Amino acid sequence: MKVMKFGGTSVASAERISHVADLITATDEVKIVVLSAMAGTTNALVEIGHQLMAHHQHEALTILTKLKHKYEAETRLLFPNPQSYDKAWTLVNETFFFLEQICYAESFTLFDEKKILARGELLSTAMMLRHLTDRGVQAIGLPALEYMRTDKQAEPDEGYIRTHLEELISRAPEGTRLFITEGYICRNAFGDIDNLQRGGSDYTATLVGSVLRADEIQIWTDIDGMHNNDPRYVDATRPVRRLHFEEASELAYFGAKILHPTCIQPAKRHGIPVRLLNTMEPSAPGTLISMDTDKDMIKAVSAKDNITMVRVRSSHQLSHWSFIGKVFSVFEHHCIPIDMIASTETSISLTIERSQLPSEVRRGLEQLGTVEEERELTIICVVGDMEWENIGFEAQILKALEEIPVRMISYGGSDYNLSLLVSAADKRRTLLALSRQLFGAACPG
Numbered sequence: 032m033k034v035m036k037f038g039g040t041s042v043a044s045a046e047r048i049s050h051v052a053d054l055i056t057a058t059d060e061v062k063i064v065v066l067s068a069m070a071g072t073t074n075a076l077v078e079i080g081h082q083l084m085a086h087h088q089h090e091a092l093t094i095l096t097k098l099k100h101k102y103e104a105e106t107r108l109l110f111p112n113p114q115s116y117d118k119a120w121t122l123v124n125e126t127f128f129f130l131e132q133i134c135y136a137e138s139f140t141l142f143d144e145k146k147i148l149a150r151g152e153l154l155s156t157a158m159m160l161r162h163l164t165d166r167g168v169q170a171i172g173l174p175a176l177e178y179m180r181t182d183k184q185a186e187p188d189e190g191y192i193r194t195h196l197e198e199l200i201s202r203a204p205e206g207t208r209l210f211i212t213e214g215y216i217c218r219n220a221f222g223d224i225d226n227l228q229r230g231g232s233d234y235t236a237t238l239v240g241s242v243l244r245a246d247e248i249q250i251w252t253d254i255d256g257m258h259n260n261d262p263r264y265v266d267a268t269r270p271v272r273r274l275h276f277e278e279a280s281e282l283a284y285f286g287a288k289i290l291h292p293t294c295i296q297p298a299k300r301h302g303i304p305v306r307l308l309n310t311m312e313p314s315a316p317g318t319l320i321s322m323d324t325d326k327d328m329i330k331a332v333s334a335k336d337n338i339t340m341v342r343v344r345s346s347h348q349l350s351h352w353s354f355i356g357k358v359f360s361v362f363e364h365h366c367i368p369i370d371m372i373a374s375t376e377t378s379i380s381l382t383i384e385r386s387q388l389p390s391e392v393r394r395g396l397e398q399l400g401t402v403e404e405e406r407e408l409t410i411i412c413v414v415g416d417m418e419w420e421n422i423g424f425e426a427q428i429l430k431a432l433e434e435i436p437v438r439m440i441s442y443g444g445s446d447y448n449l450s451l452l453v454s455a456a457d458k459r460r461t462l463l464a465l466s467r468q469l470f471g472a473a474c475p476g
């Protein structure tokens with residue numbers, strides 16, 4: 032069994048939806064297809080929510096009307112036959128009716144906001160299911176709101192997901208080979224509608240694939256796999272053919288936009304390969320993420336923006352071990368993840384993904400020592416087979432940075448990455464310099 036997830040651009044229009052329908056019906060094996068909302072939809076829904084929070088009903092309705100026109104046009108194209116169109120539009124229009132009701136309501140809560148956000152994926156799956164029916168293909172919907180759930184820590188509840196998903200599948204008619212489900216949306220521990228954060232459809236796919244022990248999880252996007260550098264900043268980047276789970280997680284966490292940052296974890300835990308493929312070029316090999324990888328090489332570079340560095344110098348009343356522990360507890364208390372760390376006997380520097388150090392955290396840290404903060408930084412993450420016995424990679428990376436001021440370096444946290452902290456203004460030239468030095472002669476791939 033395979034899980035195939037299609038992102039927003041892959042289902043961005045009637046034409047794209049029909050192309051995805053071709054892809055998912057091309058072979059006979061059992062498939063669970065996870066769909067994102069049509070590109071632009073979630074952004075529009077987020078904006079409607081913001082406007083309603085700010086009591087800007089008129090603005091919210093303007094965005095909604097524009098979205099409705101787009102769906103009307105795409106529904107017409109996807110269902111050229113007038114009878115099918117009527118059926119499909121009745122279905123799609125229910126959502127717009129629901130959204131209008133919310134816009135006209137007197138109050139607007141965070142619960143309403145989550146309900147609005149869920150509509151994008153509900154729409155794309157409903158349209159796909161109808162389209163498949165029109166083609167005479169038997170496909171069964173697996174409503175995500177009936178099986179996808181997070182626990183009280185807002186982490187996916189894999190036990191719940193497995194039992195409920197298996198139960199839904201077992202109710203499908205004998206011999207069903209194609210299942211369609213919504214990405215991104217879920218219920219929280221209290222049963223309210225929620226989501227797995229932006230880009231969360233990838234996470235739905237890896238969770239579904241993991242709990243059902245799929246043979247493979249495919250993530251279909253509009254690019255031919257994970258590239259060895261950021262194509263927005265560096266020309267001539269190339270797809271990396273194979274990555275270890277750890278390498279892919281580091282890249283996703285440190286800025287490679289192609290994957291949701293935590294989606295690799297369930298697949299890694301259960302050893303299920305994840306393949307990144309391109310809807311626009313289905314025969315391209317893409318990137319295979321698994322336990323195996325090409326040894327002895329650097330694979331890729333990525334960048335994570337909006338980083339603030341914090342340095343705390345101990346006020347000397349504390350022993351080193353208790354000083355470090357107390358610094359970490361301040362961040363734990365405020366639920367702020369730390370990315371990079373460097374320490375000396377009397378001070379510790381670390382980075383957080385924030386535009387500045389929140390004042391309540393600063394107050395907590397000031398109890399422990401002097402606090403310095405530096406903003407507008409970028410983490411550059413170099414990923415590959417960096418086992419410490421492999422010689423030369425660190426030297427090559429540092430050579431590339433001869434001309435660039437480096438704020439902090441972190442190496443040894445895993446066997447797969449070396450991270451550097453530079454000023455955001457130096458991001459582009461750092462990516463270019465690393466590309467030239469590391470991939471100049473031969474790109475991995």
Ligand code: ASP
Pocket residue numbers: 038039067068073074151214215228229230231232233
């Ligand atoms: N539609 C959601 C988003 O745009 C989830 C996803 O596409 O993965 O973030």
Ligand code: MG
Pocket residue numbers: 038230233289290291
């Ligand atoms: Mg995505």
